[in-house]
Amino acid sequence: MKEKSQSKATHVTRRSFNAGLGAAGFIAGTAPFNILHAQSAALKVGVLLPRSGVQAGIGQDCQRGVDIAPGILKDLGLPPLQIINADTETNVDVARSRAEKLINEGAQLLIGAFDSGQSTAIAQVAEQKGIPYVINIAAAPPITEQGYKFVFRNFPTGPMILRDAFLNQKEIFQITGSAPKTAVMLHVNDTYGTSIQKGMAAMFPKFDMPYRILEEIAYDPGARDLSVEIAKAKASGAEALIAVSRLNDAILLTRELVKQRWNPMAVLSIGPGWYEDQYLKTLGKLSDDPISLVPWYDPNKRVSRILEAALAKSYPGVNMSTNHVYTFEALLVAADAYKRAGSADPKALADAIRATNIIDNVSPGPGILFDAKGQNDKLKGSAIQNRDGKLVTLAPKDAANAKPEWPLRPYDRRG
Numbered sequence: 001m002k003e004k005s006q007s008k009a010t011h012v013t014r015r016s017f018n019a020g021l022g023a024a025g026f027i028a029g030t031a032p033f034n035i036l037h038a039q040s041a042a043l044k045v046g047v048l049l050p051r052s053g054v055q056a057g058i059g060q061d062c063q064r065g066v067d068i069a070p071g072i073l074k075d076l077g078l079p080p081l082q083i084i085n086a087d088t089e090t091n092v093d094v095a096r097s098r099a100e101k102l103i104n105e106g107a108q109l110l111i112g113a114f115d116s117g118q119s120t121a122i123a124q125v126a127e128q129k130g131i132p133y134v135i136n137i138a139a140a141p142p143i144t145e146q147g148y149k150f151v152f153r154n155f156p157t158g159p160m161i162l163r164d165a166f167l168n169q170k171e172i173f174q175i176t177g178s179a180p181k182t183a184v185m186l187h188v189n190d191t192y193g194t195s196i197q198k199g200m201a202a203m204f205p206k207f208d209m210p211y212r213i214l215e216e217i218a219y220d221p222g223a224r225d226l227s228v229e230i231a232k233a234k235a236s237g238a239e240a241l242i243a244v245s246r247l248n249d250a251i252l253l254t255r256e257l258v259k260q261r262w263n264p265m266a267v268l269s270i271g272p273g274w275y276e277d278q279y280l281k282t283l284g285k286l287s288d289d290p291i292s293l294v295p296w297y298d299p300n301k302r303v304s305r306i307l308e309a310a311l312a313k314s315y316p317g318v319n320m321s322t323n324h325v326y327t328f329e330a331l332l333v334a335a336d337a338y339k340r341a342g343s344a345d346p347k348a349l350a351d352a353i354r355a356t357n358i359i360d361n362v363s364p365g366p367g368i369l370f371d372a373k374g375q376n377d378k379l380k381g382s383a384i385q386n387r388d389g390k391l392v393t394l395a396p397k398d399a400a401n402a403k404p405e406w407p408l409r410p411y412d413r414r415g
Contacts, residue, residue: 043080043109045082047085048112050088051085054222054246064314065323066331088112088113096124100129116192123143130150135153135330137322138155139196149350154363154370160379161294171394172394172406175394182214183213183268188218214237215236230257240265241264257411268290276321287389290385291394298364298399354370364381364399385405
């Protein structure tokens with residue numbers, strides 16, 4: 001039987017929690033009750049994120065999940081981690097070379113890298129070098145279909161995201177008593193966007209959705225003008241816009257919706273971009289109402305509330321999101337495995353990660369555990385909505401804290 005994480009039984013007092021928040025990029029010292037006497041040495045964890053380039057905003061936001069982790073992990077009775085940061089520069093080749101560099105510098109475990117293409121490159125390096133790699137965010141299915149022994153993903157695959165996107169949409173349609181009859185799909189042409197587009201084509205017929213997809217339009221996530229794409233989408237006559245975006249292009253798409261006076265019944269995003277803080281702050285009232293169908297967090301879980309409080313303390317005004325949650329949980333997996341392995345030996349660490357069973361966590365679903373491929377296949381996606389600069393959860397029901405605002409309010413009536 002798999003051993004449950006000790007984090008389930010640890011009692012976090014206000015005093016110990018606040019004291020833990022004082023730590024920064026290094027998790028060190030002695031945990032409560034001298035639980036770390038046998039593991040005073042910190043596990044060296046290389047964290048690879050796109051801190052510059054097109055995805056810099058998201059990479060920097062993921063870093064906040066790293067920054068707030070130390071005190072929480074310490075109060076959960078977990079051993080110390082020494083964080084070694086690296087910038088992938090939103091580039092696959094750089095991600096590969098930086099992963100090799102971190103390992104050469106002594107990293108005993110890798111975490112990252114948000115983007116599927118970059119994460120694929122890191123996975124190849126980690127497997128070749130025999131160093132455990134815990135993916136924080138990356139959805140392309142092939143990553144955990146290679147038979148790797150040192151690669152683990154606590155993040156849903158594209159098909160898992162789509163499955164829950166369909167189910168959560170239907171739950172919202174049922175709650176509101178309304179649904180679009182037609183939709184148009186706009187998607188980035190990178191690894192993630194292409195994966196979701198192909199998944200949609202394969203899975204859509206199985207879910208008996210109330211709408212037809214009239215057209216699929218691909219575009220470059222680095223594009224600076226998306227007026228043609230929105231004009232084409234509007235001309236399709238679709239009632240809903242399904243978007244697979246990144247941050248910068250989500251902002252551009254919204255501005256074009258306003259400029260071209262297209263007010264679809266709903267903007268349904270499958271992925272990042274539309275819920276990012278920079279999106280909310282840049283667009284103000286124009287950011288309200290899009291619904292993102294994404295991996296999220298369960299606001300009703302105990303550790304979710306602890307993580308949210310830590311983020312608010314360190315970064316006032318920043319909304320907790322996928323970026324913080326899954327980056328934090330990757331570190332949680334690393335610390336939990338290190339404690340159970342009692343060693344930084346790569347094989348011992350990998351074996352311990354494979355036996356992970358953390359039930360006191362943040363993401364929706366029963367907890368963090370991995371199948372034979374190194375994939376957490378028990379994760380559940382959520383439907384969230386932008387609401388006055390905040391993010392509320394609409395579905396699934398057991399992880400919800402709000403009702404839908406439906407349909408999308410016309411952009412020209414928002415003052």
